[in-house]
Amino acid sequence: MIDPMTWRTWKTRGLLLAFWTALALSYAASAVISSRAEGRATPWGGVLVWMFCNFYLWMLLTPLVAWLGRLGGKDGWRRFLAVHLPASVLVALFHTVVALSAYWWISGPSPSMKDRTLVDFLRTSAVYETHLAWITYWVFVVALRAVASRNHLRDERLRNSRLETQLVQSQLQTLRVQLQPHFLFNTLNAISALALADPMQARAMITRLSDFLRLTLEERHAQQVPLSRELEFLECYLGIQQVRFRDRLVTHMDIAADTLGAFVPNMILQPLVENALHHGLLDKPERGTLQVMARREGDELRVEIVDDGLGLPTEGTTTGIGLGSTRTRLDMLFGGRATLALSRRDSGGTRVEVRLPYREQPA
Known part of the structure; x- marks a missing residue:
């Protein structure tokens, strides 16, 4: 029998994989359709390889960005900027180098760059792709902080609801304790009056x-x-x-x-x-x-x-x-x-x- 926690973990991973796959496919379709609308013949293969390298790498970096988001979400804006300004640059550079390298190794150099090296390819594309990765990082941070804030608000409401329930139960118990002696005293007085009569x-x-x-x-x-x-x-x-x-x-x-x-x-x-x-x-x-x-x-x-x-x-x-x-x-x-x-x-x-x-x- 599968453990419920294990099942939830794999279910979450499956949903994340499906999300990033759908995102990569939609961006690839958009790029190919736009290119053909402009009269340029863009093959599906190269576009799909790049989109999967790009988005799957972001999928792998999501836990790191989430951790950085939690780390920078404490102690106000100064800490937030101190964490995320350098982190956004480093993560964007790392993503660019790894994604472009993976694309180069999988699809090989394009016909226009077959006489050039990976370093030449990185030098040509790094500035543009790093800028996009930097923007993507900040979009990620904002989205993850929004999700974290929503979860925190939900947990806070749940905690307050539990505290209110415990308070009501405590108050009701106090009222019952108040009622029972009132009834007991009346009954014992009646028993006392009947004891002799x-x-x-x-x-x-x-x-x-x-x-x-x-x-x-x-x-x-x-x-x-x-x-x-x-x-x-x-x-x-x-x-x-x-x-x-x-x-x-x-x-x-x-x-x-x-x-x-x-x-x-x-x-x-x-x-x-x-x-x-x-x-x-x-x-x-x-x-x-x-x-x-x-x-x-x-x-x-x-x-x-x-x-x-x-x-x-x-x-x-x-x-x-x-x-x-x-x-x-x-x-x-x-x-x-x-x-x-x-x-x-x-x-x-x-x-x-x-x-x-x-x-x-x-x-």
């Missing part, structure tokens, strides 16, 4: 709390989970609250089947449900109802948490840990594409609506 219920709550923590730890590294998994967390949490509320709490789950595979932020529902229970249903003297609904609407997932509790305070809403952290997480994960809205119900109680992009893969 109803030890059996306190034990049942401890068991459900351990199940909830186990599920949480299993997904501790996941920033997003399928809605079906999130509903497992929520059902476990509601089991704890059912012990706490006893027969004063009725829950309904109205979840569309086509939403179960949608990815949502981990533990996004628990703080919203906790907010509804704590601020809407806890102080309600009679039985209260909590409903959780999920629907897909085009490219959006709409989740609603509705209660028939005491409703929002007349002085307006306050943003506690649960709502504040949820808004922050939605903003970090989805930006302006996700919203959280809190509103009064005409029939009494509160409605929380979350809209976020529908995805079956994590964002």
